[in-house]
Amino acid sequence: MRQSYFLAVAASLTLVAATAFAENKTTMSEPLVATNAESNPFLVPSSLLYHFPPFDKIKNEHFTPAFAEGMRQQLAEIQVIADSPEPPTFDNTVVAMELSGQLLDRVEKVFSNLIGANTNDTLNAVERDIAPKLSAHTDTIMLNGKLFKRVQALYERRDSLGLDLESKYLLERYHTDFVRAGAQLSDSDKEKLKALNAELAQLSTRFSQNVLKEADASAVVVDARAELAGLSDSQIAAAANAATARGLDGKFVIAMVNTSGQPSEGELTNRALRQRIHDASVIRGSRGGEFDSGDVVLKLVKLRAERAQLLGYPNHAAYQVEDETAHTVTAVNKLLAQLAVPAVANARKEAAAMQKVIDAEKGGFQLAAQDWEFYTEKVRKERYDFDESQLRPYFELNSVMQNGVFYAANKLYGLTFKERKDLPVYDPDVRVFDVFDADGKPLALFLYDLYARSNKQGGAWMNEYVGQSTLLGNHPVVANHINITKPAAGEPTLLTVDEVTTMFHEFGHALHGMFSSVRYPRFSGTNVPRDFVEYPSQVNEMWAVWPEVLKNYAKHYKTGAPIPQALLDKVLATRKFNQGFMTTEYLAAALLDQRWHQLTPAQVPADVLVFEADALKQAGVDFAPVPPRYRSTYFSHAFSGGYSAGYYAYIWSEELVADSIDWFKENGGLLRKNGDWFRSTLLSRGGSVDAMELFRHFRGRDPILEPLLLRRGLDTASQR
DSSP: OOHHHHHHHHHSOSHHHHTOOSOOOSOTTOOOSOOSTTTOGGGSOOOSGGGOOOTTTOOGGGHHHHHHHHHHHHHHHHHHHHHOSSOOOIIIIIIHHHHSOHHHHHHHHHHHHHHHHSOOHHHHHHHHHHHHHHHHHHHHHHTOHHHHHHHHHHHHTGGGSOOOHHHHHHHHHHHHHHHHTTTTSOHHHHHHHHHHHHHHHHHHHHHHHHHHHHHHHTOEEEOOGGGGBTBOHHHHHHHHHHHHHTTOTTOEEEOOOSSSSOGGGGTOOOHHHHHHHHHHHHTTTSSOSTTOOHHHHHHHHHHHHHHHHHTTOSSHHHHHHHTSSSOSHHHHHHHHHHHHHHHHHHHHHHHHHHHHHHHHTTOOSOOOGGGHHHHHHHHHHHHHSOOGGGTGGGOBHHHIIIIIIHHHHHHHHOOEEEEESSSOOSSTTOEEEEEEOTTSOEEEEEEEEEEOOTTSOSSOEEEEEEOOBTTTTBOOEEEEEEEEOOOSTTOOOBOOHHHHHHHHHHHHHHHHHHTOOOSSGGGOTTOSOHHHHHHHHHHHHGGGSOHHHHHHHOBOTTTOOBOOHHHHHHHHHTTTTTHHHHHHHHHHHHHHHHHHHTOOGGGOOSOHHHHHHHHHHHHTOOOTTSOOSSOGGGOHHHHTSSOTTTTTHHHHHHHHHHHHHHHHHHTTSSOHHHHHHHHHHTGGGTTSSOHHHHHHHHHSSOOOSHHHHHHTTOSGGGGO
C-alpha cells in the first residue's frame, strides 16, 4: 500500500490524519465523473520528467474527483488482496499493498504540498470536505480483519520466508503499523477508533487553517515611516507593498511569521512598536473571535488521550514515542529536564548582560521579551565588535544557494545542479533544478520555493512530489520551502544568518530524499522516525559555517569582495552566543508539547493559557523574557503539523548531530570520502533499516551526549 496512506492512521502523522475533516458527503466508492486524462490530469502518471506534476494543467476542480477515484481504485485493489483464495505470500500481500493506491498517492502529494505552499479558499474547502473521507478510507484498510490476518500469518513465518533484509523489515513494519492502527481491537472498539480518528482529523484541519488566517489577521499596521527606524529601505518598501496589497496605501504592514518572536523585533528602535508586534504575536489564537484555537487545543488533547487509551497506552505521548527512536516518554523527559536547568541559567546570564546595556543607556525599563533580539545585537556588537546587519550584504540569496548550498553538496557528494525553465510551476518564484550525480547521471528534480506569501504556511520545510522507489521505477522529485521576505522589485535578497542556516538545514532534508536508494515506497527518503528525520538536516547545517564553504558564498553583493577574515572570525566566534535564549525557547515549546500529550482524558484542563503557564513553571522554563518558541494556540507542529508529542525530535536528533559533526571533523571535514560514507551508510537507506542501527553503522558506536552540551554551550565548564 502506498506509504502516505498507510502511515496516516498507523502513526497519525501524515497530512491524511493531521488534516482530516468534518463532513463526509459522498461514499468512498463514488466513481470519478470524468474519466479521461484530458479532463483530469491526475488520472494518469505525469508525462513530464520523473512524473513532475503538470502544474499548468492542474485546476482546483480536479482534486475532489481525483481523490474519489483514487480511493475507489485502492479499495478495489485492497479487496482483491484481502479476498484472495491463495495462501498469503510476501508478493501477493505485502508487495501488492505497496503497489496499490498510485492514483491516490499522486493527488494526495500534490494537494498536501499546495495546501501548505500555495493555498486558496477553494483548496481549503476541498481540504475540509475530503479529509474525513481520507481518514475513513485509511481506517477501512488498516482495520480490515481479513487483510491483517494475511499480514499476521506472514509475520509469524517471517524467519522462514527467505526474505532479504529490506523485505523482512518491511513485513515487520507493516505488522507493527497495523497493530498500532488498531487491527487487533474488537469490532466495537474499531468503530470507536474510527469516530475518534474522524473527529481528530477535523480538529487538526481547523487548527491549521486558524493559524494561517490568524497570522494574516494579526499583521501590525504602522501609520508613519518614522516609526520603522532601524529597518532597511528594502524592508520598509516591502512593508509598504504589503500595506498597498491590503488597500492601505501610505501605510506599512508588518506581517507575522509563525514563531513567538518576530524578525523585526531585532531591528526596530521604536520600543512601543516592538511591544505592539510582540503582543500581537503571542496572543494569536487566544484572543477570541473566529480564529481562536483554545477550544480546539483542548479537544485535540482530550481525544488523542482517549484514542491512546483505547489502543492500550496511558497517554498520547506514550503511543507516539514508542515508535520513535526514543521509545519511552521517560527517555524524552530525562533529556529535556537535563537540558532545561543549564539552558535557563545561560538565558538569565544573557539577560543580565542586556540589562546592563539598557541601564547604561538610562533606558529606565526592565528587559522584556520584545527587547531580547534588539539588545542581543547590542551585546553582540559590544562583545565581538560587529552586529548581524554587517553580514547581510555578504549573504545574497543566489550566492548562498549556488556558491554555498550547492557548492557544499558538490564537494561532499559530487552533485551538480542545472536550473531549467521548461517545467511548469505553481508560482512564478518557484525554481526547478536538474540534479546530477557524481558520475553525471540524472539523480532527481529539485524545487526551490524561497519567498513568503500570504497563502503559504509559515516556517520552512521539505516535501516530495515523487518518492524514490526501484519497485515503481521512480526518481525523486523533492522541494524545499522557506519564508524569506521578498524585497522590492530590483532589490537584492539579502539574508540573515538564521535564513542562511535554514537553507542549509532544509537542503539536508532534500538530500535525504534525493539520495534514497530503496526498493519499497514505504521506506523512501525521509520516511524514518520523527526523532531521526531532523538528524541529516541538522548535520548539513555544519557546512554553512565551514570556512571553505563560507568563504565561497559570503561575498559582497555589490563588489564581489569576500567577507573580511576579521568579520568571518567574529561570526565563528559567536556560534555559542545567545544559545541560552535559543535553547530555552525551544525547550519551552518541546516541554509544552510533552505536558499536553502526557495527560489522560480526565486531566485535560479547562483553560489553555492557565495550563500553559503552570506547565512552564513546573518545568522550570517560565522565564518571561524568553517565551516558548510556539505558544499552544499557534503550535502547528504539535496540533496540526505531524509533531504531536514529537517536537522534542530536534534536540533528540541534535545529540546524533553533534556527535556526527565531531566525526566529520576527525576525518577531515568536507571530503568526498566522508560524504560518500555518510550517503552509503545512512542517507541512501531511508527507513529500510532501524534508525539507530543506521547511526551505529555510520559512527561505529552509540551516540554520546557531551558533544551536544558543548555545541549548545551547556557543558559544565561553560557554567562556571
